[in-house]
Amino acid sequence: MSVTIYHxxxxxxxxxxxxxxxxxxxEPVxxxxxxxxxxxxxxxGLLLAMDLPPRAVLRTKExxxxxxxxxxxxxxxxxILDALLAHxxxxxxxxVVSEKGVAICRPKTKVLDLL
Incomplete structure (x- = not known):
């Protein structure tokens, strides 16, 4: 299985x-x-795969x-997308991206659904 983590x-x-x-x-990419x-x-592509708008992936405490x-x-x-790319x-x-889907793995156990 191929897995990529934006880390x-x-x-x-x-x-x-x-x-x-x-x-x-x-061993992920x-x-x-x-x-x-x-x-x-x-x-x-990540946002579309997760079916999320850009605002949903913003870290609001930065x-x-x-x-x-x-x-x-x-x-x-x-x-919002421009801000994410610039910062x-x-x-x-x-x-995490795998053959089973794409997700923000918070909490960390969410990764189990992708493995």
Whole structure:
């Protein structure tokens, strides 16, 4: 089975999900999205696969969330998507992609549905 994890090593949940994937016997493709942010097309693909709007993957406790006034409900999906791409720290993590689907694995046990 092929598995990809959009991973941030500074995040304990992301590290735990990576460990769970490996413990299942799978060596995933690791995308360190803070170093290599997804392209516009990749992010759109992830959102479509999860059936989520851009706002649903925003990390609302990040400083940049407040400085960009992303809590403003009049912000369009395009504005939110642009913010996610320009500031990858705003992307909720980890996102896991497998043949069984795509999900934000919070709580970490959500990864089990994808393995």
């Amino acid at each position: 941030n090593n500074r995040c304990s949940t992301s590290r735990a999900v990576l460990e769970m994937i490996r413990e299942s016997g799978i 690791i995308v360190e999205y803070m170093k290599t942010p997804p392209t516009h097309e990749q992010m759109l 400083k940049v969330y407040h400085s960009l006034h992303l809590d403003d409900e009049t912000k369009t999906d395009r504005q 990858p720290e705003l992307i909720e993590r980890p996102i």
